[in-house]
Amino acid sequence: MDISQYKNVRVLNHPLLTHKITKLRNIKTKTNDFRQLVKEIAVIEGYETLRDVPMHMKEIETPVEKTVQPVISPSNLCFVPILRAGLGMADGMLELVPGARCGHIGLYRDEVTHEPHEYYCKLPDDIANMKVYVIDPMLATGGSAIDAIKMLQKHGVEHVDAFICIIAAPEGVKAFCEAFPDTPLIIGALDRQLNENAYICPGLGDCGDRIFGTVKK
Ligand code: PRP
């Protein structure tokens, strides 16, 4: 896939991030380590994504003198994990910005059609005035990401500041960019393709199951 055709897409290439994603992919990685890695990866991706977050000046006092220094407004940031797997990333994002707020969107993919189904939505009342970052480790068909952003639009969010994922399939990137060409899409690793069950190849398997230790038979 020629990613350069999509101006809103950024694949984060950093050895530390790639190393952690490789560990995440490994079938031998156990639940505990998997969960920890998802959190650490979210910290790295969040740090990069929030590079342009607005700052304002605040008067403080050092032990030496009064001064006016730049700060962010943590409570103006809203992280929106898509349940379940997004919760694993929310832990890392909140470690980065403890004062941020969180909304939650519950979506599950139908195992046969692979279409997303909504089962939960709880967002801050004033989310329309906040900077909004949607987080989900996997962008496969793109259906869940697209539905989540449409749900946010229904709640008055005109502009999502970024959708952050760990692994994306080219099919999902294309669908996302066609739906939201102006929404920044931050990707940890861009994989080869989807398989017949709409799983990302090589991917990491079912992310929610691996984070929470549930297994689909
Ligand atoms: C996974 C993942 C995404 C979705 C991606 O969730 O966390 O939300 O699949 O697939 P898509 O791009 O084709 O929509 P899943 O539906 O398996 O729910 P879970 O996190 O509760 O297991």
Ligand code: URA
């Ligand atoms: N959801 C996952 O958890 N993994 C995939 O590969 C695709 C969707």
